Amino acid sequence: MTEKLKNIAVLTSGGDAPGMNAAIRAVVRACSFYDLNCFGVYKGYEGLINNEMEPLNARSVRNIINKGGTFLKSARSKAFMTSEGRKKAHGNLIANQIDALIVIGGDGSFTGALKLSEEFDFPVIGIPGTIDNDINGTDYTIGYDTALNTVVEAIDKIRDTASSHNRLFLIEVMGRDAGDIALNAGIGAGAEEILIPEEDMGIDRLIDSLKKSKKTGKTSSIIVVAEGDKSGKNIFELGEHVEQHLDGYEVRVSVLGHIQRGGAPSCYDRVLASKLGVGAVEALLEGKRDIMIGIVHKDVTSIPLKQALEKRDHQHDRLIKVADITSV
Amino acid sequence: MTEKLKNIAVLTSGGDAPGMNAAIRAVVRACSFYDLNCFGVYKGYEGLINNEMEPLNARSVRNIINKGGTFLKSARSKAFMTSEGRKKAHGNLIANQIDALIVIGGDGSFTGALKLSEEFDFPVIGIPGTIDNDINGTDYTIGYDTALNTVVEAIDKIRDTASSHNRLFLIEVMGRDAGDIALNAGIGAGAEEILIPEEDMGIDRLIDSLKKSKKTGKTSSIIVVAEGDKSGKNIFELGEHVEQHLDGYEVRVSVLGHIQRGGAPSCYDRVLASKLGVGAVEALLEGKRDIMIGIVHKDVTSIPLKQALEKRDHQHDRLIKVADITSV
Amino acid sequence: MTEKLKNIAVLTSGGDAPGMNAAIRAVVRACSFYDLNCFGVYKGYEGLINNEMEPLNARSVRNIINKGGTFLKSARSKAFMTSEGRKKAHGNLIANQIDALIVIGGDGSFTGALKLSEEFDFPVIGIPGTIDNDINGTDYTIGYDTALNTVVEAIDKIRDTASSHNRLFLIEVMGRDAGDIALNAGIGAGAEEILIPEEDMGIDRLIDSLKKSKKTGKTSSIIVVAEGDKSGKNIFELGEHVEQHLDGYEVRVSVLGHIQRGGAPSCYDRVLASKLGVGAVEALLEGKRDIMIGIVHKDVTSIPLKQALEKRDHQHDRLIKVADITSV
Amino acid sequence: MTEKLKNIAVLTSGGDAPGMNAAIRAVVRACSFYDLNCFGVYKGYEGLINNEMEPLNARSVRNIINKGGTFLKSARSKAFMTSEGRKKAHGNLIANQIDALIVIGGDGSFTGALKLSEEFDFPVIGIPGTIDNDINGTDYTIGYDTALNTVVEAIDKIRDTASSHNRLFLIEVMGRDAGDIALNAGIGAGAEEILIPEEDMGIDRLIDSLKKSKKTGKTSSIIVVAEGDKSGKNIFELGEHVEQHLDGYEVRVSVLGHIQRGGAPSCYDRVLASKLGVGAVEALLEGKRDIMIGIVHKDVTSIPLKQALEKRDHQHDRLIKVADITSV
Missing domain, CATH: 3.40.50.450 (Rossmann fold)
Structure with missing residues (x-):
């Protein structure tokens, strides 16, 4: 040719x-x-x-x-x-x-x-x-790398207001089939919990974990949720559920949306x-x-x-471990 | 004392x-x-x-x-x-x-x-x-000044993707009673239309205006909507309404939310x-x-x-004129 | 017409x-x-x-x-x-x-x-x-407003490294005849000292002031210098002078230069x-x-x-007072 | 243990x-x-x-x-x-x-x-x-990744002013022994030429190349220079040399300096x-x-x-090729 x-x-x-x-x-x-x-x-x-x-x-x-x-x-x-x-x-x-x-x-x-x-x-x-x-x-x-930075910068801003108010934020990021953005940006933003499509954390475990970290004195929290997470609830329903099952937290939901696609x-x-x-x-x-x-x-x-076009081999295990260890 | x-x-x-x-x-x-x-x-x-x-x-x-x-x-x-x-x-x-x-x-x-x-x-x-x-x-x-910059930077990012796709974006910004953020950030971001609480534009006029600008060759548009706008619809309803009444536009909705409160x-x-x-x-x-x-x-x-605590005198007239002239 | x-x-x-x-x-x-x-x-x-x-x-x-x-x-x-x-x-x-x-x-x-x-x-x-x-x-x-933000963001970055190292930074900003950028960005960046063309601080007073603030435990400092300051020394000479007259500080010079003219x-x-x-x-x-x-x-x-084209009336007195009070 | x-x-x-x-x-x-x-x-x-x-x-x-x-x-x-x-x-x-x-x-x-x-x-x-x-x-x-973004953002700003004025900018970035920052940020910023410590381009070749690109209609240029480049001249001398040997270009020098170490x-x-x-x-x-x-x-x-502590194997060849191809 x-x-x-x-x-x-x-x-x-x-x-x-x-x-x-x-x-x-x-x-x-x-x-x-x-x-x-x-x-x-x-x-x-x-x-x-x-x-x-x-x-x-x-x-x-x-x-x-x-x-x-x-x-x-x-x-x-x-x-x-x-x-x-x-x-x-x-x-x-x-x-x-x-x-x-x-x-x-x-x-x-x-x-x-x-x-x-x-x-x-x-x-x-x-x-x-x-x-x-x-x-x-x-x-x-x-x-992908740009989107990660955009997400992390947005969450940095939301954390300002979260920690000023003792609030819990659920933040939806893109990634219908892949948790790469949620997982990496979640670690990068110091999120307390990260929900990704590849793993079903289970809502009960999420609530338990939040209760535990509240007991240790944590007064504000960031939870990063990938669009396609397995909880079976959309993020607004998830927010209501969390608020009902957790005392003393104001819960707020933020959908980052299309800003993730743009920017230099x-x-x-x-x-x-x-x-x-x-x-x-x-x-x-x-x-x-x-x-x-x-x-x-x-x-x-x-x-x-x-x-x-074949299924990618995800290998998120190591990152999930790092998230668990660093996001106390 | x-x-x-x-x-x-x-x-x-x-x-x-x-x-x-x-x-x-x-x-x-x-x-x-x-x-x-x-x-x-x-x-x-x-x-x-x-x-x-x-x-x-x-x-x-x-x-x-x-x-x-x-x-x-x-x-x-x-x-x-x-x-x-x-x-x-x-x-x-x-x-x-x-x-x-x-x-x-x-x-x-x-x-x-x-x-x-x-x-x-x-x-x-x-x-x-x-x-x-x-x-x-x-x-x-x-x-306020910081929030304006945050909004304008976010809309700059959304415009990247809007103009790549010939899409119309409805973007909700804060300001339940005051259109200052919507109006100034709308002008600053070059929004095609701006809906504020102090003025009821009327949905029909909005649709007309969008139809007109589509005829002149505009293929993507940004509409900035203050939380408290007078349309009587929330932004998702507004988005559906616009999509139904405008041919050939994909409409997307973005709620900027709490990022507007944070940041350096x-x-x-x-x-x-x-x-x-x-x-x-x-x-x-x-x-x-x-x-x-x-x-x-x-x-x-x-x-x-x-x-x-008294009602502020808004005087948005001049700015609305500037918006009308510059956002063709 | x-x-x-x-x-x-x-x-x-x-x-x-x-x-x-x-x-x-x-x-x-x-x-x-x-x-x-x-x-x-x-x-x-x-x-x-x-x-x-x-x-x-x-x-x-x-x-x-x-x-x-x-x-x-x-x-x-x-x-x-x-x-x-x-x-x-x-x-x-x-x-x-x-x-x-x-x-x-x-x-x-x-x-x-x-x-x-x-x-x-x-x-x-x-x-x-x-x-x-x-x-x-x-x-x-x-x-002007954009330049102020550019300067403040740059100094925020330099402060990261200044406070990690107990260093004193001299930072030159634009403004040959007007200290507006230096004064406002200096206050905004929390600079310890600000040298502007409209006022001759005198190098001796600068050294005295730095000595004093060192005594109170300050371990790093930012000094903002307008291009046209009256010290009669360029910023590199000024840096050497300060280093010679202050014990135990590493002095660094940074000329922000043309980044101040650009940016969204x-x-x-x-x-x-x-x-x-x-x-x-x-x-x-x-x-x-x-x-x-x-x-x-x-x-x-x-x-x-x-x-x-006539000489502007500067009225920096109030801002200089604010700078003196807030930049301890 | x-x-x-x-x-x-x-x-x-x-x-x-x-x-x-x-x-x-x-x-x-x-x-x-x-x-x-x-x-x-x-x-x-x-x-x-x-x-x-x-x-x-x-x-x-x-x-x-x-x-x-x-x-x-x-x-x-x-x-x-x-x-x-x-x-x-x-x-x-x-x-x-x-x-x-x-x-x-x-x-x-x-x-x-x-x-x-x-x-x-x-x-x-x-x-x-x-x-x-x-x-x-x-x-x-x-x-390193953060520094690259800082450099690229700074050069984006300088390019605004460079292309508004038909100017040639020499921009010094960090990297005394390693051209990684200069090379990657140079490609990322679309620099016309990149000088790194690992390669001696030769000043004559630089001048030739700039003359050639001027002939093809280029009216402004960005040259990224690593601190430790091999030209034997510091960046201010290099700037003077370029200005003397190139007609019709205003040459400006910018040393990015310590902003490269800071930032989120x-x-x-x-x-x-x-x-x-x-x-x-x-x-x-x-x-x-x-x-x-x-x-x-x-x-x-x-x-x-x-x-x-041993010498790293640099392998910049491929990147240099990419730089040559994309920076016309």
């Missing part, structure tokens, strides 16, 4: 994540460095279907490395889930003489890319961009995105395709895109 | 606000400067009733000027709303030979202080500390708190009592505490 | 300040609101001489309210100091049928604008944009810039010219541009 | 780093969890010599996880470099019945710990805490510090000694303290 590789398209898809712009920038500049043409596709697969793409050069991506969001915009495309939609998208890729497509996004985005590859034998590369860090085959996804990317995410963006273009030049570029212990690596 | 002024007590009451620590610090150091003794009362009026107070010196307030919350803690005291409670509180003030009480808080806190003064002829001074900026007789309350105070709030804290002690030395210390056009001023 | 007002030009000049973009945005959108055409001039007066201007509309200024710097760019123009330069500039204004020029900048920029008005009878309006807050006729200049503007600066930008366009519509738009106690006001 | 392990001492030494407090907290709470007594030593080895230590319990370390600096304070101790000093220090450890010492710091601190171990057969454990990331045997040191630690640094602090105590319980606890690919590991 290498000899014929000339035109690359890049898009962002699914939920946006800080660092996506840095990844696009790296793809564009690597194309420029290796004398390839780069086309930016707007609005993810939706734009591919509607043929919304335009050439990007090194100057097009100036001053975006520090911007949250994605200037190519993102969308969830229902049309691309149909074979007609994908056919149209493929038609546009061919019409624009695109040789390969780089998709920056999460598992939903990779599923779409894989279909494009399987149905039309079209070369695709995935770059993991999602704050949830729930992709197999990479230690970190782009945006952290240095780590900018560097990671730069490495993966360059890595994706170089992988294409080496003749690779249908892979995801990831980071494993500082090295840029790749695995078949199919594997990236 | 000046000749006998020796012991001053200070407390924080009601919702905490960034800069309260800076105000306590200024009170303590002004006492030290003028050779007065200063006592810190913990947990607001609750601590006054329970006699939780201790002497503070210049060193006690080291390294707190930049901390959110209040190290004296705050509480809403039901007991202090009863005359028995206030009697007990007054008894403790007398027992500790306190000559005057400085109360840092909002209107609820001042109401309590005023009762203490009226019922027991005890000298009190109020310092306005609340993020809502809803106190008569002062241009700014301590914590802005420089403005630290300086304001320092001025007012010093001003409160100096006012006592000048023989003043039962007043609120405030800031009017850079000058530290005072008004009778009773007046501070 | 009102009947013939159709085309307005706007430029930024001199040192950039956070909030300049917000001011440009407000000018552009006010023009749009009042059916005027707005032209942006690039690189200040230099661009006026080189005829670098283009029409701006409401969409041109999207997503810039939160960006530091100025997208119109700024420059110090030597050519504009010559009458030939100004003649050329005026020729371009006429050629482009510009009816009035809005200049966002500091005193140097206003001096240039005034010459344009005097020599060619061309209507100009000044908007005060400079972090130094050294302009007569306005309580605040655009960018604070909410206050965004709102101020929005008010002044709208105010400038409305003043032109009311037939006013050769004035500076400013803020005095929350109201948008104007004074003759000539007066804006 | 395990059976007799009862009392552990912990100190911070050398330059402070954000996250040191989180590491102390984790050590203290792990001791509490495993029923050991923990003693905090103030001011590093200096305090060990002067017997400044006191017991710490789980409550002693409340609300410090998010604070920069080290509440145990740090110092560079000349006395500890003498054998008398170390003898005194050892005497105090014995007198207080301390069984092992945990040292949080960099290579200088580890050298001291090693001597204590070798000369007196006293068990020591090192935890890498330094912003420089220059320690062998750990992927990351505590404080990033989430990554807080979690890392928590893992390593717990790991250090658990290693002692397992009978290990004279090792450094580090992080290698997410796992807490240990190497002999002696090896931690």
Whole structure:
């Protein structure tokens, strides 16, 4: 493939994540460095279907490395889930003489890319961009480190008011299937308890634990709850339950919500995105395709895109132990 | 009174606000400067009733000027709303030979202080500390400027994701009776629409305006809504209503909540708190009592505490005009 | 003039300040609101001489309210100091049928604008944009509040390391002629001493004061020094002098430098810039010219541009007292 | 050793780093969890010599996880470099019945710990805490990630003003022997050139490169320079040299300095510090000694303290390539 590789398209898809712009920038500049043409596709697969793409050069991506969001915009495309939609998208890729497509996004985005590859034998590369860090085959996804800092800074602020008032706060953070944000930000913010989807703590144990720590003189508490926790209650119901079963605590609920997706990317995410963006273009030049570029212990690596969609092995045990020990 | 002024007590009451620590610090150091003794009362009026107070010196307030919350803690005291409670509180003030009480808080806190003064002829001074900026007789309350910055930074982050996805965001900010935060942070964040308690925009007009701006090509929008807006719907109902009446927009709701109360105070709030804290002690030395210390056009001023509880004259007209013009 | 007002030009000049973009945005959108055409001039007066201007509309200024710097760019123009330069500039204004020029900048920029008005009878309006807050006729200049927060955040970080090491830090902040930044940020950061251009503290008094506070047990100290302080020594010489005359302190020097000019503007600066930008366009519509738009106690006001260049009355006495009392 | 392990001492030494407090907290709470007594030593080895230590319990370390600096304070101790000093220090450890010492710091601190171990057969454990990331045997040191974010945020601000003025900025960052900060923050900040101690770029090549990028239309540039770069000039001389050899650029120099050591630690640094602090105590319980606890690919590991002092294998090649490609 290498000899014929000339035109690359890049898009962002699914939920946006800080660092996506840095990844696009790296793809564009690597194309420029290796004398390839780069086309930016707007609005993810939706734009591919509607043929919304335009050439990007090194100057097009100036001053975006520090911007949250994605200037190519993102969308969830229902049309691309149909074979007609994908056919149209493929038609546009061919019409624009695109040789390969780089998709920056999460598992939903990779599923779409894989279909494009399987149905039309079209070369695709995935770059993991999602704050949830729930992709197999990479230690970190782009945006995750920034989201952790955003969460920790928000909880630092809430702790100011919690400890001024002897209050107990339930704070919901993102992570429907993965407790990475809750667990790490919970440790980082010094949360007293952390509820994650991978473990069912049980509400009774939570109440017991809070009662115990109250007895030892703790007057305010922060409980971090991942969106997808197993308690079977939403966070507001959980808040009421806790208030009913704990005397003398005012309970407050805070849903951090969409601030977690935005903000200037952290240095780590900018560097990671730069490495993966360059890595994706170089992988294409080496003749690779249908892979995801990831980071494993500082090295840029790749695995078949199919594997990236497999269940990640979580190994939270050690972190849960650290949380137990440090959050007295 | 000046000749006998020796012991001053200070407390924080009601919702905490960034800069309260800076105000306590200024009170303590002004006492030290003028050779007065200063006592810190913990947990607001609750601590006054329970006699939780201790002497503070210049060193006690080291390294707190930049901390959110209040190290004296705050509480809403039901007991202090009863005359028995206030009697007990007054008894403790007398027992500790306190000559005057400085109360840092909002209107609820001042109401309590005023009762203490009226019922027991005890000298009190109020310092306005609340993020809502809803106190008569002062241009700014301590914590308000910081809250504005917190809100604007949060909305900047949400805008990243809003503009990446062509989404409309409804963002709830604090301000049950006063639209100051919504209006100023809305202008500062470049919000397309701002709903405040003082004005009833009408949901139909909101929908019309959003339709219009969609026609002009706007693909994402931020609407800032004060807690106490007049639409008669809570923000989630409002979100559903907007989504039903607007085609092609995904609507998302975000409640900023308690992060608005926390965080390191802005420089403005630290300086304001320092001025007012010093001003409160100096006012006592000048023989003043039962007043609120405030800031009017850079000058530290005072008004009778009773007046501070009167309805503030809002004068939002000019700002609403500026919002209309700049938020196209 | 009102009947013939159709085309307005706007430029930024001199040192950039956070909030300049917000001011440009407000000018552009006010023009749009009042059916005027707005032209942006690039690189200040230099661009006026080189005829670098283009029409701006409401969409041109999207997503810039939160960006530091100025997208119109700024420059110090030597050519504009010559009458030939100004003649050329005026020729371009006429050629482009510009009816009035809005200049966002500091005193140097206003001096240039005034010459344009005097020599060619061309209507100009000044908007005060400079972090130094050294302009007569306005309580605040655009960018000043942001700079204060930047300085205070930087000093908060330096204090972490100062108090971990029992060190004395000399920190230079901007403000060649005005001590506003040093004085306010010094109070806000809890600096032990503050040296400003308007007051000559005297090095001996500084050393004495530091010796005294060391005796009382203080183990680390922050001294804030305005660029233009009167000690006659630059900050590195000052540092050496202090180290020689104080036993047992490690002295460190930190020049905050250009970070003070950048960063996302604070909410206050965004709102101020929005008010002044709208105010400038409305003043032109009311037939006013050769004035500076400013803020005095929350109201948008104007004074003759000539007066804006006069020496400001500083009145730092009260703040210096507050600093003395709170920085024990 | 395990059976007799009862009392552990912990100190911070050398330059402070954000996250040191989180590491102390984790050590203290792990001791509490495993029923050991923990003693905090103030001011590093200096305090060990002067017997400044006191017991710490789980409550002693409340609300410090998010604070920069080290509440145990740090110092560079000349006395500890003498054998008398170390003898005194050892005497105090014995007198207080301390069984092992945990040292949080960099290579200088580890050298001291090693001597204590070798000369007196006293068990020591090192935890890498330094912003420089220059320690062998750990992927990351505590404080490094925070420093990267601080640098990148500062450069983001400087870029605002650089691009408003067509200026070239030389920005000095920390890293006397290691270019990790310069290289990663340089990539993260989108710097046009990066000078590190490990590579001698050559001033002529720098000038050539800047000339080339100016020709391609670049009007402002950021050059990141590590303290210890090989150019043989200090940064001010370098600035003058560049200005003389480049037409039409205003050159500005900014030394970021001590802000890089402070600030609230990033989430990554807080979690890392928590893992390593717990790991250090658990290693002692397992009978290990004279090792450094580090992080290698997410796992807490240990190497002999002696090896931690060996030259780290840098492997910057890949990053330098990424920098070359992305910083056009």
